[in-house]
Amino acid sequence: MGGPKILVAAGLLVLVLACEESFAVGGPFKYDYSIPVPKWSIQGLDTDGTNVFALWDDSALYTLDSNDGHLISSTDLSSFGCGWLGLAYNGTNLFALHSSYGGVDSYVYEIDPQSGIILNSFSVGYGEYISATIFDGNLYLSGFSGGGFAVFDTTNGNLLSSFSSWSYHGLTAYGSTLIGAVGYSGLCVEIDPYTGERLNSFRLNTFSQGIRGLAWDGTRLFVSGIVGYNSGAPGYIDVYERLPNGTPWACAFVNWTYNGSRDVLDGSWSSGSSSVLSWLWDLNADGLYDDASGVTPDIDYGSLYTIPDIGLKVTTSDGAEDFMRIGNVYFRPPGPTIPEPGTVALIAPALLAFAGIAVRRMRK
Numbered sequence: 001m002g003g004p005k006i007l008v009a010a011g012l013l014v015l016v017l018a019c020e021e022s023f024a025v026g027g028p029f030k031y032d033y034s035i036p037v038p039k040w041s042i043q044g045l046d047t048d049g050t051n052v053f054a055l056w057d058d059s060a061l062y063t064l065d066s067n068d069g070h071l072i073s074s075t076d077l078s079s080f081g082c083g084w085l086g087l088a089y090n091g092t093n094l095f096a097l098h099s100s101y102g103g104v105d106s107y108v109y110e111i112d113p114q115s116g117i118i119l120n121s122f123s124v125g126y127g128e129y130i131s132a133t134i135f136d137g138n139l140y141l142s143g144f145s146g147g148g149f150a151v152f153d154t155t156n157g158n159l160l161s162s163f164s165s166w167s168y169h170g171l172t173a174y175g176s177t178l179i180g181a182v183g184y185s186g187l188c189v190e191i192d193p194y195t196g197e198r199l200n201s202f203r204l205n206t207f208s209q210g211i212r213g214l215a216w217d218g219t220r221l222f223v224s225g226i227v228g229y230n231s232g233a234p235g236y237i238d239v240y241e242r243l244p245n246g247t248p249w250a251c252a253f254v255n256w257t258y259n260g261s262r263d264v265l266d267g268s269w270s271s272g273s274s275s276v277l278s279w280l281w282d283l284n285a286d287g288l289y290d291d292a293s294g295v296t297p298d299i300d301y302g303s304l305y306t307i308p309d310i311g312l313k314v315t316t317s318d319g320a321e322d323f324m325r326i327g328n329v330y331f332r333p334p335g336p337t338i339p340e341p342g343t344v345a346l347i348a349p350a351l352l353a354f355a356g357i358a359v360r361r362m363r364k
């Protein structure tokens with residue numbers, strides 16, 4: 001009589017394994033390995049498939065082996081001062097973004113990756129650019145006019161186009177689209193490279209103090225960021241592999257936005273391998289997602305403008321679930337001094353970032 005019990009046990013084991021597999025940690029990418037880098041804050045990142053090029057903001061360029069991470073070469077850029085924020089490789093040379101604030105023009109330096117010699121440079125004008133990539137042979141910079149993309153001809157520095165979008169701290173070409181990282185939250189967004197439209201979103205559970213660099217080589221996604229606040233400390237680059245097509249995944253992301261009269265919770269950045277079926281909210285910190293539902297839940301805040309702990313659970317139509325928790329969300333009271341809606345959409349994540357609010361992630 002042992003046979004059926006074993007079969008049942010085996011069946012349950014298969015069921016458990018199947019359930020675990022349906023929860024793709026990190027969205028459509030899975031953590032694979034890390035490689036060490038000499039510095040704690042690698043803001044620019046790209047790869048030629050064999051090597052990884054890493055730009056320390058203050059200020060050096062490193063070439064590392066993409067597999068074992070050993071340091072192949074380094075180029076001292078300290079004579080330019082800090083502010084190296086973006087790096088892009090066009091198949092031949094590197095384009096390093098040195099960005100400035102306060103009305104001073106930013107520059108892009110074309111660098112030979114073999115010798116580290118600067119071959120060329122051009123001004124990209126005043127813009128708070130924070131990341132760079134090559135797409136379709138042209139240089140894409142994110143952060144244009146506080147949000148959006150500017151596209152430059154790499155041969156002469158001419159501005160080819162610009163369009164509004166969010167500002168992405170890390171940026172990489174990803175086949176026919178782009179992927180950008182939204183700073184501190186671990187949220188990454190797949191972006192239409194011609195319109196800036198958000199196509200998809202996922203989160204990488206890494207660099208809680210900020211993703212700053214992304215590079216895709218066709219099979220691996222390299223991710224750099226900020227590690228601690230010690231400028232003498234070393235850092236690392238995390239390497240993710242793409243999960244097979246069809247792998248269910250879900251991404252919960254709590255945002256808040258202005259709807260014309262007040263701030264509202266907004267779960268519309270949540271995404272997954274199929275459509276999100278439900279958004280369930282925990283607003284009283286009891287761990288039960290039973291206080292509100294819907295992508296922008298209609299809740300009565302009363303005089304409460306700070307919710308100390310918000311949880312969002314999303315479920316996709318293929319059964320994947322994801323959870324996100326966020327602390328101390330401040331809703332501004334309705335009043336005449338509220339900025340325009342378009343500005344608010346950009347301010348919200350900045351508030352989140354500058355408040356240093358811990359974004360915690362839970363997963364069953």
Ligand SMILES: [Ca+2]
Nearest residue numbers: 282283288290
């Ligand atoms: Ca609850």
